[in-house]
Amino acid sequence: MELRSGMVAVVTGGGSGIGRGMCRSFAAEGLKVAVADLDEGAAKAVADELSGKGVKAIAVRTDVADLASVEALGAAVDAELGGVDVLCNNAGVFIGGRTRDVTPDDWRWVMSVNLDGVYNGTHVFTPRLLARGAGHIVNTASIGGFLTAGEAAVYSATKFAVVAWSEALRGDLAGSGVGVSALCPGPIRSSLADCDTHRPAELSGVGNRSDVLWDMIKDGLEPDEVGPIVLRGIRENAAWIFTHPEWKGAFEERFGAVLAAMK
Numbered sequence: 001m002e003l004r005s006g007m008v009a010v011v012t013g014g015g016s017g018i019g020r021g022m023c024r025s026f027a028a029e030g031l032k033v034a035v036a037d038l039d040e041g042a043a044k045a046v047a048d049e050l051s052g053k054g055v056k057a058i059a060v061r062t063d064v065a066d067l068a069s070v071e072a073l074g075a076a077v078d079a080e081l082g083g084v085d086v087l088c089n090n091a092g093v094f095i096g097g098r099t100r101d102v103t104p105d106d107w108r109w110v111m112s113v114n115l116d117g118v119y120n121g122t123h124v125f126t127p128r129l130l131a132r133g134a135g136h137i138v139n140t141a142s143i144g145g146f147l148t149a150g151e152a153a154v155y156s157a158t159k160f161a162v163v164a165w166s167e168a169l170r171g172d173l174a175g176s177g178v179g180v181s182a183l184c185p186g187p188i189r190s191s192l193a194d195c196d197t198h199r200p201a202e203l204s205g206v207g208n209r210s211d212v213l214w215d216m217i218k219d220g221l222e223p224d225e226v227g228p229i230v231l232r233g234i235r236e237n238a239a240w241i242f243t244h245p246e247w248k249g250a251f252e253e254r255f256g257a258v259l260a261a262m263k
């Protein structure tokens with residue numbers, strides 16, 4: 001899809017990391033931006049930064065795990081920005097730890113943000129995009145949506161599901177003017193390793209931790225480097241948007257093993 005000045009982008013998890021990077025890239029192209037985040041202060045800081053550069057931007061406190069909250073985001077975007085052209089279902093959280101140690105609270109939290117969040121965004125915004133007859137949806141999955149890591153089972157389970165959901169939605173919407181991409185980043189030096197702080201009180205029982213991620217991402221790309229890659233993916237209507245082509249060998253190994261098992 002062509003991106004033009006005056007279009008509107010909605011980015012969940014836009015207050016930090018990859019989401020903030022995408023907000024900055026959209027704004028640099030002249031798009032209006034809705035910065036949606038559970039952390040209202042972070043969303044406001046990003047919206048203020050973009051407004052300071054002359055771009056119309058709003059901050060909307062949103063919990064992607066809560067359908068009513070995402071519906072309110074849709075209404076705010078309609079009222080304040082006049083509709084949506086690009087939706088980035090990007091908010092996400094991580095926990096590590098052994099698979100057998102994943103607690104019911106761990107499971108519910110990560111599923112509710114990473115998977116329900118993508119469903120809720122799709123449910124609320126797809127009819128709006130279809131009504132316009134044009135647009136693009138970017139769902140943030142991960143390289144962990146194709147490759148399993150021993151210590152990130154619940155995270156990887158959500159990201160495999162986001163890849164599957166994105167591929168299916170892309171098929172459903174083919175010919176409608178609305179494209180769909182699964183963004184599959186490798187390690188990005190964001191605040192994801194601190195995401196335990198976003199855990200709701202009712203799901204805060206003893207469980208696995210997010211900070212074990214830091215060792216995996218501390219040498220990664222800077223989050224702002226992802227924005228331009230996403231813009232290229234939208235323009236090309238790429239089914240998958242990767243940030244680390246150097247991981248190709250690991251994909252060959254995985255899919256080679258899958259094919260070898262089909263005898």
Ligand SMILES: NC(=O)c1ccc[n+]([C@@H]2O[C@H](COP(=O)([O-])OP(=O)(O)OC[C@H]3O[C@@H](n4cnc5c(N)ncnc54)[C@H](O)[C@@H]3O)[C@@H](O)[C@H]2O)c1
Binds near residue numbers: 015065144217
């Ligand atoms: N950092 C990486 O290495 C990496 C790699 C692959 C995929 N990802 C994915 O990228 C996405 C963005 O993560 P990031 O790395 O930029 O992390 P980040 O922690 O810097 O940003 C995530 C943002 O999501 C927000 N958030 C958390 N729970 C929310 C909720 N319930 N509702 C709304 N917002 C919520 C946080 O407040 C934060 O601003 C996630 O989906 C993550 O899984 C990250």
